Amino acid sequence: MHPTAPREDAQPSPLFAPLGDALLPAESRLSPAALRQRRSMKWATHGADVLPAFVAEMDLAPPLCVQEAIADVAARGDYGYPPHLATGAPHPLALAHAARMAALYGFEPEPDLGVPIADLVQALYLCVAAFTDPGDCVLIQEPIYPPIRAAVLDQGRQVATLPMRADGQGPALSAAELDARLPNRTRLLLLCNPHNPTGHVATRPQLDALASLCLSRDMVVVSDEIHADLVFDGRAHVPLAALGAEIGACTVTLVSGTKAFNIPALSAGLMQFGSGGLKQRFAARIPLKGLGLANAFGVAATLAGWARGDEWLDRLRTYLQAARDHVQRRLAAEVPGIGFAAPQATYMAWLDLSALDLPGPAASVLLERGRIALSAGERFLPGGTAFARFNFAAAPELLDPLVDALVAACRTR
Missing domain, CATH: 3.90.1150.10 (Aspartate Aminotransferase, domain 1)
Incomplete structure (x- = not known):
């Protein structure tokens, strides 16, 4: 050894x-x-x-609450289809997420616009496919979690980059400087906040500037916020969709308990659409039935963590x-x-x-x-x-x- x-x-x-x-x-x-x-x-x-x-x-x-929830599913052998498939009611993850956002941030997304997913990387790929065409440009931060770049390049889209400072202090360009560099066919922003890998937590002014840029260019935003529960030094995470109705309407927020509760292989998360029109636009290209089901163990674990963790x-x-x-x-x-x-x-x-x-x-x-x-x-x-x-x-x-x-x-x- x-x-x-x-x-x-x-x-x-x-x-x-x-x-x-x-x-x-x-x-x-x-x-x-x-x-x-x-x-x-x-x-x-x-x-x-x-x-x-x-x-x-x-x-x-x-x-312990997460481990008990997993054990309870196994003890009951409760591996059947979830009831929302028959009732059409919002998924329990969407209901729990809305309640959690209201409690933490005074912001309550609509549960009917929450779509459960098994894999957040899958969601990234599908959002690129839904909101852009081959040859369009997608804005990403750099450096960035590798699947975010791959979701763009693997599907024949072009990459535009927002450089992030290596010292973890955020973007190296102002919104105005970024705007001057962006190609006209930039249709989508894939935002990672908190940022992986620099660990930067975007401030309200930084998010406001990005939101204004995206609105001026009629861009959709997919905001990966799966590390939002792991913010240090008394800082506060700001959900992008909570900045206002206008930016919220063009934002898809990706959330999950997999990072915070260390259950990455349990495969459960949520795509939270900020407006019915955005969800319809996604579904016009990506049938929601094709997304599959969130894992039953992952759902139970996430609900327990959000409620009691x-x-x-x-x-x-x-x-x-x-x-x-x-x-x-x-x-x-x-x-x-x-x-x-x-x-x-x-x-x-x-x-x-x-x-x-x-x-x-x-x-x-x-x-x-x-x-x-x-x-x-x-x-x-x-x-x-x-x-x-x-x-x-x-x-x-x-x-x-x-x-x-x-x-x-x-x-x-």
């Missing part, structure tokens, strides 16, 4: 682990040995000598914020050449390793030298080989070994 890999009998690190154990809900703690038994992408992709810090999964168990989410945010700050302090002291801008949300950090002059793509070098797996920067940004995305949602015992491996890899010559 590689020196930086956790032993199965690993003891808590003298650095972060005691703090992490104090912050983390007891039901969410998983040992390194338990994690090594997992068959998810994060733990099954690499060998036992590699520490994984790439795919967006947390090394934490979901809250807020206290757990508060503790999770405290834990993730402490982990973020710990990593930032260690890297600043031990490898100051790494650009680490504390993300304002999510549990991923966008690392800039350009000052280290590594002899190849950063993620590849780190894997070879340190046996630590990060997401390759070039997947998020064309030519971005000097960047890597680091997942710090680690178990308490693993956070310092991850940083140790990263530091050792950067110091090796």
Whole structure:
């Protein structure tokens, strides 16, 4: 086993682990040995000598209310079709989402305009197909979660980019500068807020400027807000569709509990259309019957999390914020050449390793030298080989070994 890999009998690190154990809900703690038994992408992709810090999964168990909801479905063997298919009533996810938005933001979307989906990447692809034609241009942020770019290019559309600052402070262009650069056939904005991978949380003025730009160009907006529950430092997430009736009417909001409650494979989310006309426009090209069904376990888990998981989410945010700050302090002291801008949300950090002059793509070098797996920067940004995305949602015992491996890899010559 590689020196930086956790032993199965690993003891808590003298650095972060005691703090992490104090912050983390007891039901969410998983040992390194338990994690090594997992068959998810994060733990099954690499060998036992590699520490994984790439795919967006947390090394934490979901809250007890979520686990109980899943167990209840299984105990009842309740795997039948959902009743809304027969009654035509709004889906329970749409009703719960509307209530949650009202409670958190004073904004209540119409449940009848909420369409359950199994996969948010599928929704991205279908929205590109529904609201653009081949040769049209789609505006995306850059760097960006790779499926967002793929949803555009795979379908013969053109990409226009809004550069995001590597320091996590948001767009590198004003709305006026962006407007001057956009092709006339820009029909759609695929917005990721909170932003993956920089962790930026868009402010109200930033969103107002983007909304004005989209309205002036008659653009549809698809707003991916699946990390909205993971915002730090007292910041507030602002749903784009809540800015007003006009921008709301041309916005499709993508929401899910899969990131916040760490249930990504349970396949349940919601496309929330901001107006009946927008939903009809989508359905004219993409029959709603073709979307399939949200997974019954995922629906039950999401409903439980939204209804009873807020206290757990508060503790999770405290834990993730402490982990973020710990990593930032260690890297600043031990490898100051790494650009680490504390993300304002999510549990991923966008690392800039350009000052280290590594002899190849950063993620590849780190894997070879340190046996630590990060997401390759070039997947998020064309030519971005000097960047890597680091997942710090680690178990308490693993956070310092991850940083140790990263530091050792950067110091090796």
